[in-house]
Amino acid sequence: MSIPPIGVGTFRLQGQTAVDSVRTALEVGYRAVDTAQIYENEAAVGQAIMESGVPRNELFLTTKIWIDNLSSDTLIPSLEASLEKLRTDHVDLTLIHWPSPGGAVPLAESLQALLEARAQGLTRQIGVSNFTTALLGEAMAAIGRENIATNQVEISPYLQNRTLVAFAREHGIHLTSYMTLAYGKAVQDPVLRQIADKHGATSAQVALAWALLQGFSVIPSSTRRANLESNLKAASLSLDDEDLAAIAQLDRNERLANPEGLVPDWD
Template sequence: MGIPAFGLGTFRLQGQTVIDSVRTALELGYRAIDSAQIYGNETEVGQAIAEAGVPRGELFLTTKVWIDSLARDAVVPGLEASLRRLRTDHVDLALIHWPSPGGQVPLSATLDGLLEARERGLVRQIGLSNFTVALMREALDRIGPGVLATNQVELSPYLQNRRVAAFAREHGLHLTSYMTLAYGKVLGDPVLQGIAQRHGATVAQVALAWAMQLGHAVIPSSTKREHLTSNLKARALHLDEAEMAAIARLDRHERQADPEGIAPAWDPA
């Protein structure tokens, strides 16, 4: 199965809030749910899925291996713990959440651990997150083409990550956009507002449609039913060439996610 073009993100959602968000999203027809070990919400995500009663075969679940579980002998136990929390026997996609800070754990060791997890049936697909061009190249050199499902990166109208996108496209590596709305900062953008007005759409729908039209998957999060419902409509929105070009000019190289001590040396703008 390929990466679903549209899913629900759960970053920063905790406790009953994430239970309600996932449950509502599933009621509305969402079928891809994105979590991570460090989010501290896998248990609640698993509870919401169990209570929703959606057949497991209809769902696409993603989790991410945190930096304390990147060692060769830590990947599988870490994912087994994730599966217990998520109440499932497998996830559809497991990502390296961040490259090992300072390269402390060799990337080859983590990739070997993910391949073992896949061989054991704990995960169906494996991939990357927050990987730069150099790190993507290292991963592809190690593991070969066609093995990695995606690289999940911050990508929004204000951070278009063109070097990463171009390299990924050239090497057949799919991208998943997170923070597509730049923590809501793009919602007040006059260019996006103008496009939204022409389409009778919301700015969020325009930004999400833009990313999907570039070929990326999106995983917006929301705690409100009306926003969850509205975001889904981005799938039916088509922007013309002039509108796509106008959004391309909004790039500010403005990054929201840059955790000190964890983030790699980003590619230049």
């Protein structure tokens, strides 16, 4: 099952806010939802899906295993707990959220546990998140490139992550871009606004379309129906070479997701 190009993210959304955001996203046409154990909103996502009435087989549901649950004896029980909160018997994609700090849990151990979870039918696909080229290489050596559905990483007009992107393309590994709008900074960017005006679009649509044109999946979030609807339309926006050249100039290696204690040796 291929990963949908556009999904709705739920980072930082809690309680009824998360329920409302996901339910609205499903109402306006999203069919992919991204959550994680550490977001503490899997139950809210599950509630929203139930209330939406959208059949489970029409959805692509992703969750991510937190660093406390990466060992072989905790990963599958933690995923089973996530499934209970999500009110489903499986997710479509399960990711290692962050590499184990300091290699406390060997990567191969976590990946083998994910393979076992897939074999048990708890998840359809497996992958990684916040992995560098070195970590991707280690993951491929451990379980094979064909078993890594995606690497979910921060990519935005201000952090274009070119070394990692080139490596992933060389090895045929799909990338999912998070924080594509840089916490809303892209919405205010004058270069993106100029491109948006040219196409009768929004600057958010331009940033998302830029990522989609490179083959990345995107998972923007919003609590507003208008924004959710607008973001979904990015898939139909075509950017020309002049637009892409202008966006390329925005890259300044500006990373927003850099939590202390979790950060690998970035490319």
